[in-house]
Amino acid sequence: MPSLENLTLPNRQFALGLGIAGEGLKYFKYWIVAAVVLAFLGPLALSQTTEIDLSTWFYTANIGKWFTAFVAGGFLYALVPNMIAAGLTRRELSVAMGLFGLLWSVALGALVFAGLLAERAFYDAMGWTQGVQTGDTISALGSWSDTAVFAAVYPLMYLAYFAAGAVIGAAAYRWEGSGWLLLVPILPVVFSLDNALYDTEPFGPGWMGFLGGFMDEWGRVPILIGVVAVAAVLGLAARQILIDIPLRSKKA
Amino acid sequence: MSFSATLRDVTLKYRDSDALADVDLELEAGKIYGLLGRNGAGKTSLLSLLAAFRKPTSGEILVGGEPVWENAGIVSRVALIREGGDFDDSDTVKSAIETGQIRPGFDTAYALKLAERFELPLKKKVRELSRGKRSILAAVCGLAARAELTMFDEVHLGMDAPTRDAFYKELLAEYMDRPHTVILSTHLIDEVANYLEEVVILDKGRILRHEEVEVFQNMGATLTGPAAAVDEIAAGLEILAEQQLGGTKSTTVAAFEAGTRERAAAAGLEIGPVGLQDLFIHLTEPNRNGA
Numbered sequence: 051m052p053s054l055e056n057l058t059l060p061n062r063q064f065a066l067g068l069g070i071a072g073e074g075l076k077y078f079k080y081w082i083v084a085a086v087v088l089a090f091l092g093p094l095a096l097s098q099t100t101e102i103d104l105s106t107w108f109y110t111a112n113i114g115k116w117f118t119a120f121v122a123g124g125f126l127y128a129l130v131p132n133m134i135a136a137g138l139t140r141r142e143l144s145v146a147m148g149l150f151g152l153l154w155s156v157a158l159g160a161l162v163f164a165g166l167l168a169e170r171a172f173y174d175a176m177g178w179t180q181g182v183q184t185g186d187t188i189s190a191l192g193s194w195s196d197t198a199v200f201a202a203v204y205p206l207m208y209l210a211y212f213a214a215g216a217v218i219g220a221a222a223y224r225w226e227g228s229g230w231l232l233l234v235p236i237l238p239v240v241f242s243l244d245n246a247l248y249d250t251e252p253f254g255p256g257w258m259g260f261l262g263g264f265m266d267e268w269g270r271v272p273i274l275i276g277v278v279a280v281a282a283v284l285g286l287a288a289r290q291i292l293i294d295i296p297l298r299s300k301k302a
Numbered sequence: 303m304s305f306s307a308t309l310r311d312v313t314l315k316y317r318d319s320d321a322l323a324d325v326d327l328e329l330e331a332g333k334i335y336g337l338l339g340r341n342g343a344g345k346t347s348l349l350s351l352l353a354a355f356r357k358p359t360s361g362e363i364l365v366g367g368e369p370v371w372e373n374a375g376i377v378s379r380v381a382l383i384r385e386g387g388d389f390d391d392s393d394t395v396k397s398a399i400e401t402g403q404i405r406p407g408f409d410t411a412y413a414l415k416l417a418e419r420f421e422l423p424l425k426k427k428v429r430e431l432s433r434g435k436r437s438i439l440a441a442v443c444g445l446a447a448r449a450e451l452t453m454f455d456e457v458h459l460g461m462d463a464p465t466r467d468a469f470y471k472e473l474l475a476e477y478m479d480r481p482h483t484v485i486l487s488t489h490l491i492d493e494v495a496n497y498l499e500e501v502v503i504l505d506k507g508r509i510l511r512h513e514e515v516e517v518f519q520n521m522g523a524t525l526t527g528p529a530a531a532v533d534e535i536a537a538g539l540e541i542l543a544e545q546q547l548g549g550t551k552s553t554t555v556a557a558f559e560a561g562t563r564e565r566a567a568a569a570g571l572e573i574g575p576v577g578l579q580d581l582f583i584h585l586t587e588p589n590r591n592g593a
Contacts, residue, residue, distance in 0.1 A: 054403040055410075059374060062404060128390045134355065135388030136404045137378040137447070293372075296356035299346065300384050 063142040067149025085110050089165060102178035103188055107169045111162040111204055115211045122212040123219030130223050131297050144289040151212040159205025166201040210277050213284035214240050220291040239280055246273050304482040305366035305451040306331040307352055312361030314347050321347040323507045334497055337487040338582050339504035345487045349453045353382035365451060378405050381449035385456045387440030391429035395439060398428050402443050413446030433460030441469050445476055453485040470497060491579040505586050522576035523558040531569045542580040554580045
């Protein structure tokens with residue numbers, strides 16, 4: 051990690067957060083490029099046989115949520131023994147992961163924002179409709195500003211998914227064999243907010259977003275506040291699990 | 303500056319069982335310690351506490367005079383190298399070494415020099431390394447950490463004899479060059495005995511003995527000479543080990559009194575120090591009372 055060279059004790063947690071974000075994006079760069087290319091070439095290929103009225107970037111962006119959760123959980127699971135053994139404190143690791151989560155969510159969110167707007171231009175040029183699946187119907191996103199508003203909340207959603215993944219990753223390391231069960235209370239909360247925000251079913255076991263049906267009428271701002279609150283609570287929970295986590299004994 | 307280490311009334315429980323119970327231990331700065339104990343005696347648990355890998359159930363742990371837990375200024379200068387190292391297996395060897403840079407004192411150039419000397423393949427993934435090479439990687443990272451308290455927990459496992467010898471020599475050279483505190487936990491006692499200044503023996507989660515090496519070595523003696531003469535002198539003494547080649551016999555005995563020493567000398571026997579390993583086996587004998 052080049053960012054770790056010549057670091058000092060007070061700044062190493064920030065250097066590490068920056069370094070992990072950079073390394074993470076570098077590590078997955080081909081996946082990300084492939085997703086971007088597919089998001090544009092997919093509808094072009096499909097248009098030969100069917101009419102295009104769904105946004106491909108909507109699907110790409112949704113896959114990005116799961117991807118983000120896996121990255122957070124997987125990285126944290128691997129970094130706990132690695133970094134603590136290298137002389138980092140748990141507090142420093144939690145700061146580094148927080149910074150990583152922010153940078154990752156902003157970077158991926160910015161990519162999705164740009165992708166959805168570029169797709170909008172692409173679809174307009176091809177005479178297609180940029181729509182999303184809402185229940186059994188397809189809803190067109192509407193104007194350019196509607197597309198922008200729709201896309202603008204992705205960084206925040208990624209942050210919530212990142213925090214959820216981090217909690218589960220930390221718990222899975224701490225309570226071997228049972229920590230992952232924290233999925234059970236976390237997934238319905240995150241899925242329901244996702245469901246309520248976009249009025250669509252999240253990818254995966256969408257039924258887990260059943261609470262979203264009760265939040266639909268809250269309006270966008272209260273739901274966004276809810277996403278921020280859930281991301282913050284999950285972030286604090288991850289830190290709390292991490293703060294006195296013991297390193298596992300080595301197995302022969 | 304090297305770190306001292308202090309454990310005050312430390313207990314560590316794993317569920318209901320005590321891995322360590324009421325441990326009090328004072329390790330002075332700037333020495334090489336051997337940490338000995340049978341399997342399950344609590345050696346790894348004790349080292350894990352000193353490195354803040356885990357928190358004690360009760361008691362106080364000070365390193366360099368400060369609490370070690372969540373103390374960045376201390377843990378960044380404490381290195382515990384466990385068997386096989388704590389690496390991300392998907393990393394390359396070079397990346398695994400560079401991860402050490404999280405310690406401000408880490409000497410990357412030295413690590414790369416050692417990697418070359420021990421023929422570590424920098425581009426290979428950690429998961430592709432043999433057990434021996436993985437142990438070497440761990441040892442290299444431990445040495446290059448340039449920590450004030452460096453602990454090696456069975457790090458030699460998988461290393462062949464020449465590599466172990468080279469590692470001990472490098473460890474000693476690094477120690478001479480930059481005095482610091484070193485703790486070696488190992489079952490290959492006789493291999494490291496010459497490097498140690500003090501020895502701590504753990505048994506069933508408690509400190510059994512903590513002495514200078516010379517004190518241990520004077521707790522008994524090895525008598526070598528004609529078999530009949532050795533047997534005569536050793537009669538009635540507690541025998542720790544015996545070896546015979548033709549008519550020559552070598553017997554290690556415990557609790558060697560001054561009078562017995564004179565009789566052995568008069569009988570023309572060669573009197574040597576007791577082997578640390580033999581003494582360790584004797585002291586940690588399960589049936590032994592009041593060790």
